[in-house]
Amino acid sequence: MKLIFFVLIISKLVFAVEHKEVNLQQSWFDQFQFAGYYMAKEKGFYEEEGLNVNIRPFNFGVDVSKEVSLGNADFGIGRETLILDYLNKYNNIVSLYALFQNAPLVLLSKQDLNINSIKDFENKKLMATIDDANQVSINAMLKSQHINLNNITYLKHTHNINDLIEDNTDIISAYLSKAPFILNNKNIPFHVYNPSDYGFDMYSDFLFTNNELENTSPEVVKSFRNASLRGWEYAFSNIEETVDFILKRYNSQKLSKDELIFEAQELKKLAYYQNNSLGNLDNAKLQRIVDLYAVMGYIKNSNTRDIKSFNYKTTRHGFTQDELSFLKNKNNFSMCIQTNQYPYQKLENNEFSGIISKYKLLFETLLEKRINIVPVENENIAQKYLQENKCDFATFLKKEDYNIIYSKNYLNLPLVLLTKDDNSFIYDFEQLINKKILILNSQVNVNFLKAQYPEVNFLSITDKDQVLNQIQNDKVYGLITDIPSAIHFLKEQTIGSIHIGGKFEENVTLSFGLNQDNTVLSRILNKLIISITKNQQDKIVSDYSSLNYKEVVNYDLIFKIVGISTLFIIFLIILIQREKTFKRKIIKLNESLKVTIKNEVDLNREKDEYIFKQAKLASMGEMIANIAHQWKQPLNRINVSNQVILTLVDDEKPTDISIVRKHINDIENNIFYMSDTINDFSGFFHPNKTMxxxxxxxxxxxxxxxxxxxxxxxxxxxxxxxxxxxxxxxxxxxxxxxxxxxxxxxxxxxxxxxxxxxxxxxxxxxxxxxxxxxxxxxxxxxxxxxxxxxxxxxxxxxxxxxxxxxxxxxxxxxxxxxxxxxxxxxxxxxxxxxxxxxxxxxx
CATH class of the missing domain: 3.30.565.10 (Histidine kinase-like ATPase, C-terminal domain)
Known part of the structure; x- marks a missing residue:
């Protein structure tokens, strides 16, 4: 049995996803500083990624870096000093992102103490924790102004801004997101000394994990990172809702709503500091911070740790050391392709196109390596080339060769049915019993489907050109294939009477084949596949799945409306010729009605490229049918008035002109009503989306x-x-x-x-x-x-x-x-x- 690049997965039941239990250790007590993680859990972002997250509250004495390094916590939130912990203590931690592009830690002093610059700090009292005093940004700022730190009296931090208010200290270290709110509410003027104003902007609030989890469960790490960033995007976009949720569930500090909103607004500024993307972590900035630590004497002399390994973005998708060494020694890669299997792969005039070409470009970007294509005629040659190492990986292979190993599936595509427009929609193979169904040999496992559904008459076919003709001529009921291939068929049809008439729970999946000895490359490909986002996958597929979908529209009703309108227009022209005094007004109404009907008919005949616009066409058909229902009575009234006028005109006896005028007015009123019906809802079909x-x-x-x-x-x-x-x-x-x-x-x-x-x-x-x-x-x-x-x-x-x-x-x-x-x-x-x-x- 041949099982090619597309492997059919039969899945009749929806199995419950077993959620992975993970722990996140906070670095401080509950506040908006951790809102993104709260909302990711509340809104189900973690659950969507298959994660059950336990957010551990902070307690004094908890060393977050140590907990994560030892594996007691899966993820942690680290302050600015996390970089020092990595360099000096815990070399196995890795940062997934930095939430704050500029640290919120600053120094504050009251204006009434006549401390107008950092140079006035000497012989003053500075309240800070040991960590704060040792944070490089604060010390670098002080030293840059040539301050003798020995002339400053350091006080143990009480974490109470009232010590500054009550003059127990002259200067205090505090967070921009918290202390200024209290001082402003008490109408106390103050000075802020921000290290970033002196050129020392530091990352803060790192989300980090350890190398062991990154290497053994890269999908968990990636999923947790992505869901957390989604949580932060939601929290910053919905501040008031998020604050209300914190007040309800995470308000151990008994903070007020105004206080939390102030914190949220300040933290949002720090997260998007200098218009950086959310969670950005730049190696060049990391290196500058490391250099500053070195100059300030905080790095141990024996430490030669590369800071790039600290950055998840540059750990190359969780690659192990042997995988990184493999990539380092590999200048480029080669991929065997078959030249005429569009929409998946096609080589024409030395131009490679199709879905697989998009994945090639994506892999080249992720690997920063070139992937050369090796054209082959069929899967047998591709397998031979793999075994002879003439290419590194290939597509469209037999699964019966045990010298070939296969990557993870990097794309799932549902099976669909191509059939004639007048056939009922099919959503289960049981509905196809005793029907002749075509299956292309190169796409679906015929023998497997025959075994599963023996009462369906499956027919394998190799000639794509004959598919549409056989369906059109009722020789077969339809063709089972995947969505991109179905779209490709429909684009090639000239008659336009075949459409997608069924969708099944069964899927086909895409994977790559490799030489069985190339296990390192297999692991690399699998990690690249894991790193591809759903948006990237959807974009690749959508590029080859666009179609002007057909919809069932009641064209008979449209033709009746057009026919009646045409007859009415002719009648108006005759009437205008006989009644010169009403010519200009009726012509104007007639043309308006003609344009309105033409626009509506044109809108109904437009064909869109996406399934969503197919639904729009369905609604348009429904709406026209409803308008037609509303037009029946005014059309009947118009017809009656017409008959009366014609009778009066044909009568040789003198006619009372007031009677003619009355019926003409009735006609006008009914025309206005019909026109208003169109105008009221013409905006509904407008393509512009306006809020x-x-x-x-x-x-x-x-x-x-x-x-x-x-x-x-x-x-x-x-x-x-x-x-x-x-x-x-x-x-x-x-x-x-x-x-x-x-x-x-x-x-x-x-x-x-x-x-x-x-x-x-x-x-x-x-x-x-x-x-x-x-x-x-x-x-x-x-x-x-x-x-x-x-x-x-x-x-x-x-x-x-x-x-x-x-x-x-x-x-x-x-x-x-x-x-x-x-x-x-x-x-x-x-x-x-x-x-x-x-x-x-x-x-």
């Missing part, structure tokens, strides 16, 4: 207006206060509400029920509002409720939908509008709950 302050009741009323034509026997109730406003994306909220209402209406069609009800109501929270949509249409089965937000999952078939409405609603609410959408069901009731912030910042 605005809008009234929630008005937005939901607009959605109701467009969909109410379907609600003939349903008791629809809106209970929303008129004063509730949101600053967010109004059109997207309208679109989501329409999806939910349409979903409820569809359920009523299949329910034998008399008292049909849909309720929409709100609940106001502190900085959020809840929008609730409840129907009694029979509820949702417990077997499918967890899947209703998945793309392409639907209980509807053919022209009823393909399962992207609720998926689109979830993406709009959670990704675009920074909210949350949940669904609950009990007995006959279904309850959708939308939570949105009142004011969304426009980043």
């Amino acid at each position: 605005n302050l809008f009234n929630v009741n008005d937005a939901i009323s607009k959605a109701h207006t467009l969909i109410k034509a379907k609600i003939t026997d349903i008791d629809f109730n809106i209970d929303i206060e008129n004063h509730i406003n949101l600053k967010n994306y109004e059109n997207e909220l309208i679109q989501v509400v329409m999806v939910l209402l349409d979903n409820s209406i569809f359920k009523f069609k299949n329910a034998n029920k008399q008292d049909k009800k849909i309720d929409v109501y709100t609940q106001e929270l502190d900085s959020y509002i809840e929008i609730n949509v409840v129907d009694n249409g029979g509820g949702i089965s417990s077997e499918i409720i967890d899947r209703i937000f998945e793309p392409y999952f639907s209980t509807k078939f053919k022209d009823k939908g393909v399962g992207i409405g609720l998926y689109m609603a979830k993406m709009l609410i959670e990704e675009s509008m920074s909210g949350k959408i949940l669904v609950e069901t009990q007995d006959e009731y279904t309850h959708f709950k939308i939570t949105l912030p009142r004011l969304l910042e426009n980043n």
Whole structure:
């Protein structure tokens, strides 16, 4: 059996992820200084990475560096002196990032003591802990001003700013994020002596771990670092919410809200000091700090430790010493590729393209080495080249050769079904029983699928050019392949009647093959694969997965609207010729109506490149159908008026002109109504995404207006206060509400029920509002409720939908509008709950 580069993984059940237990040791008592870690835990960022994090509180006497070095704590938060600990004591610690690009430690003095510069410090009392007095930035600042430190009286630190206020000390070391708040509140003027003003800016609040954890569990280290940075980004972007959470859960120091907000604002300045990126750790700056320690005499003479090994960013993704030596001795790498397997790999006119080419570029960046491509005709030659060391690693290989080892999977892709447009959407292989299904030999393990689903007639094929013709001519039901390959097929079709008509839980995965003796390179590739972020993976795949998706649109209805409008225009032209006095006005209205209808039809025929815009087209089709429902009555009234006018005109007897005018006015009013309907919602389809302050009741009323034509026997109730406003994306909220209402209406069609009800109501929270949509249409089965937000999952078939409405609603609410959408069901009731912030910042 051949198992090539794409290895099929059958996974029918969703297994619970076992979370890794890790510990984080704080360096001080609870305050905003650790808010990023609190929020990463509270918001589930750690949990998403498979981590269960225990945040250990600080106690006097805890040596954080020692705890992490010995492995008693997995991660720690270190002060400025962590660099000294690394150089002099604990050579196995490694810093994952530096949160503060400039240390918050400064010296303070009251203005009324006539201490106007550092030179006035002599013969004064300085309160500082031993650590503070020995921190290089403070001492370097003092020595740079030629201060004799022996002429300063050092006092043991009480960590109480009142000692400065009450003149128990002249100068005190303190943090910019805390002491100035107290002095300002007491209206006490003070001087700040900041080492950064004298050229001594230091890193502070390092997140660090030890080399053992980095080497044995690189995924844990990477995940903890990424989740922690996400936590800090959230904390700094949502300061008030974070402060409220600290007050509730982590306020052991009994700090006030104003005090915590002041601390947050000051720490945010230090974290983004000189516009550095969050967590930046630069080797050049580290070396300057080391040089300063050396000049100040803090480094032991025997220490020759390279500071680059202290920086996680330059430890080369957790490479061991033998892996680093391997890379040092390797000038470049070579990769065997097959030249015509697009969209994965293709070599044409010496230009390498495809998904694998993107990974090649990414690996070259991470390794800082060139990867040369070695073209081969097939996988057999690639295997031969690997065994002869003519290339270092390759793609599209047989798994039956035991001389080949394989890297970690670096990409998972779901299997999809290409089929004709008029076929029902498929989400399980059981739906394909007794159907002929094509499978390309180079992509999916045919024998494995045949064994799993013997009642499906799987047919292997090698000629890609015949695939679309066989589907189009009904020789087969469809083709099983992966998403990028499916998109490539659809781009090549000329008829346009084939689409993605199914998505399965089964996946294919991508990996590299290597010579079995090349274990060091295998470990290096695995660590590179681990280091690739989800955003990087998504970008690579999206470059080769863009398609103008097709959507089921009721074109018959559109043609009827266009046809009726055309007949109406002809009638208006005849009427204008007979009634010269109304010519200019009716022509203007006629042209306006013509342009409006043309714009709407053009919008419905546009094709987008992403699945999200496919959902937009679905909503547009629904909205046009609803508009058409609203147009029926005015069109009927126009037709009646037309008949009356024609009868009067054809009658040889004198005609009362007032009767003609009345019916013409009726026609005009109905035209205005139809035009207003279009204008009210034309902005809904506008491609520009504009945030605005809008009234929630008005937005939901607009959605109701467009969909109410379907609600003939349903008791629809809106209970929303008129004063509730949101600053967010109004059109997207309208679109989501329409999806939910349409979903409820569809359920009523299949329910034998008399008292049909849909309720929409709100609940106001502190900085959020809840929008609730409840129907009694029979509820949702417990077997499918967890899947209703998945793309392409639907209980509807053919022209009823393909399962992207609720998926689109979830993406709009959670990704675009920074909210949350949940669904609950009990007995006959279904309850959708939308939570949105009142004011969304426009980043």
